[in-house]
Amino acid sequence: MRYQPVIGLEVHVQLLTDTKIFCGCSTKFGAEPNSQTCPVCLGLPGALPVLNKKVVEFAIKAGLSTNCSITPRSIFARKNYFYPDLPKGYQISQFEDPICQWGWLDIKIDGEESKRISITRIHMEEDAGKLVHGELSGQNDGSGVDLNRACTPLLEVVSEPDLRSSDEAVSYLKQLHQIVTWLGICDGNMEEGSFRCDANVSVMPVGSDTFGTRAEIKNVNSFKFVKQAIEYEIQRQIDLIEDGGTVVQETRLFDPNSGTTRSMRSKEEAHDYRYFPDPDLVPLVISEEWVERSRQELPExxxxxxxxxxxxxxxxxxxxxxxxxxxxxxxxxxxxxxxxxxxxxxxxxxxxxxxxxxxxxxxxxxxxxxxxxxxxxxxxxxxxxxxxxxxxxxxxxxxxxxxxxxxxxxxxQGLVQVSDTGAIESIIDEIMAANAAQVEDYRGGKDKMFGFFVGQVMKASKGKANPSVVNELLLNKLKG
Amino acid sequence: MKISVADVEYAARLARLELTPGEKELFAGQIGAILGYVEKLKELNTEGIVPTSHAVPMENAFREDVVQPSIGVKKALANAPESEGSFFAVPKVIE
Structure with missing residues (x-):
């Protein structure tokens, strides 16, 4: 049987603001661990988040540049789960009413007609902290937590499952990458994680209109890896189905060393994030005037x-x-x-x-x-x-x-071109005298020898002779 | 509203709470009663009423994108049960 891959992408775009999304801590990369933290991003009791206006402006620009509608009234929600890099026990994100909805990008693959890929939504959220392994010394063989990155502003751009091949996925990603870097809202550095992608991949028999069960691949941090990860995953699912197995819905991790994906056991538990509106953040109302102003500010x-x-x-x-x-x-x-x-x-x-x-x-x-x-x-x-x-x-x-x-x-360096016919003629004379046999060959019908003479003259003039003058004079002289 | 012990166990696991069999029974009854009370709202006609996400009629509280001093590593780690160097130390997390 032949199979049709179905792919949707979730892209996290780290925004180029000076401060975090809900507090004034710096977002500068590479600082001493936990040196850029405060009660808000540490999740200390009683601390209150306040939205960075620039994040909203960047989100509107991203939305307008990807043909989205800007939601007049959007709210923030708490996404609840436990993980050591998430100090509050919830991530502030948007669930219902994200800031941008219903956009699209037209992608183009060499030699094919352009294809429209729908964007479901773009929402704002905070990043989690960073876990480090094997850097703690002493008797402690645990993991270290650095919360400098916690609360860094992200946009999550979610596509519809409109992509049908790894090439389409990469083309879409590259275009999105180009737009956010062009807008100056993201540095686009994939290695440092400023632009990262999760891919939802499933396969279905060609001609079917029912999607197969999808696996979500995380941790893909280059265009090349996205292609590799998706291709590996498509083949894995096809092999599994052909062998009589079934694809399970799960999160899989891409391993760039082996080019394979593997199941992430730690996330096997059913996702139940119990989203609810964050009472600490008031609704965000974006007027038409604001949208228009942003539109005017967009670069070409x-x-x-x-x-x-x-x-x-x-x-x-x-x-x-x-x-x-x-x-x-x-x-x-x-x-x-x-x-x-x-x-x-x-x-x-x-x-x-x-x-x-x-x-x-x-x-x-x-x-x-x-x-x-x-x-x-x-x-x-x-x-x-x-x-x-x-x-x-x-x-x-x-x-x-x-x-x-x-x-x-x-x-x-005395590189001025020599166009003086007298000077060039004397060079030509010397060359012809020194290469009498070749001159005979040329006159005997070996037209190809012409290039040899041009080369010799250019070499003798250290490349300074005007080539068109050389050509003209040579032609005449060689005729004899 | 009927809440089963299994419902309580599910919620307890999400919240990382360990409950005794007696507590599970007790909370199943109590949560059921609370939800039953909230159910009463369904009796009201809410047509045309926008769902309330916030109790206070306020919108658009912003801050400018200007860096404020952080509190420093020492203070950040002051309440950590365990720390090492500049890191919070936690049990090994393997992916």
Missing amino acids: LPEQRQQRFMAELGLPPYDAEVLTASRALADYFEAGVAAGGNAKTVGNWIMGEITRALNDSGTPIESCPVSPVQLAELLKLIDNGTISGKIAKTVFDEMWRSGKAPQSIVEE
Whole structure:
């Protein structure tokens, strides 16, 4: 039998606020354990939570950017369970009436038509603390609890079970990741857990309209692992069913080392969270004016910017997509164009030399040592014939290394392109004299030898000869 | 309203409470009586009345996103039954 996978994703997005969601403690990563805590996030009796307004603003932006409706009146709820990283014995979350509902994202997989994935809801909640194992010394072989992360603001973005393959799941995730980082509401760091995903996976016979029993996979912290975990889980469930077994509803943990998922026994107990409205937090009322104000403040989103790059700057769809991978990259590109660069050429350089240099050195585009204005200046030097495209790459490397302006590098190192026909002619004469046999071959019909001569001339001129002048002169001279 | 001993045991387990057989019987009766009392509300016509989540008619209490001093590791750990270094120490948790 053939099976159809059905996948829904729950994504936790850690918000880039300075303080926690319900108290003024810092959210800075990497501080001494428990140094960023107070009675509220420690869950001490009598402490009262007060909502961070910025969390609401970020949530509205996320909702508007994913085509959600903003709920006019939403409330917070307590989700009750016991775990050592949860000091209050409940997590403050939203249950009924989450802040955003009924959104969607259109995903696109190479060569296929775009597909709409519904977003059920986006709600605000607090994160739990962190458990560490094996770091306690002495006679204590227990676990350590660090509550610095407790009460850190999260958005949980829940999709409908609309995804049908691991590729679709990854495509959806990447798009969501792009949007929240673009909005500047999340740093998107998956390794540090700022953007993490749980996947609900089930399979059903092809053609069926009844979903199978699903397993929830936790702890997947990279796009690659999401793909691996989902693919493993789909195959596990198919094998189980084929062998006459049944899939049980459970939480499974992905193990990146083995690429497999395994049952989490500790969470086998039936989930009964006994949600109820948190009496400590008053209802959140969001007026239409507030929503409108947020809408005005939204940056131009990746999709819109892609369209504009194509329509206004004439970029091909592929270039437009690559150059809008992140907001910083798109800004860099536009700054280069604004500084006078030709859009297509600036794009090519960013996608070529700059991306290569960034990747090689592990530098984010935000700290690119070559500014967009400098890039445009470099391109101008090619355009006006001062240097060749080949020499430009050498100049670029030097700009990257020293941060100097292209003009001064060209002058200092004497890289100005030689277009003087007299100078080039004398080089050609020398080359032809030194390679008489090859000249004969060429004249005898071996057209391919032409490239050899161009190479020799460029080499003799240390790459400075103007290639089009070289071509023209060579053609004439070789004719004899 | 009838609450069984099994219901009490279920709720007790969620709340991590250990009850004697006598207590289970006692609480089954008491909880049943409380829920029965609340049941009375069903006699009222609540059509058109918004479910009440909060007793006080208040909304939108915010704070600005400005860092306030934390209380420090020493104070944070002051009431911990067990701690080690800067951590709360708890029995080993294995996933």
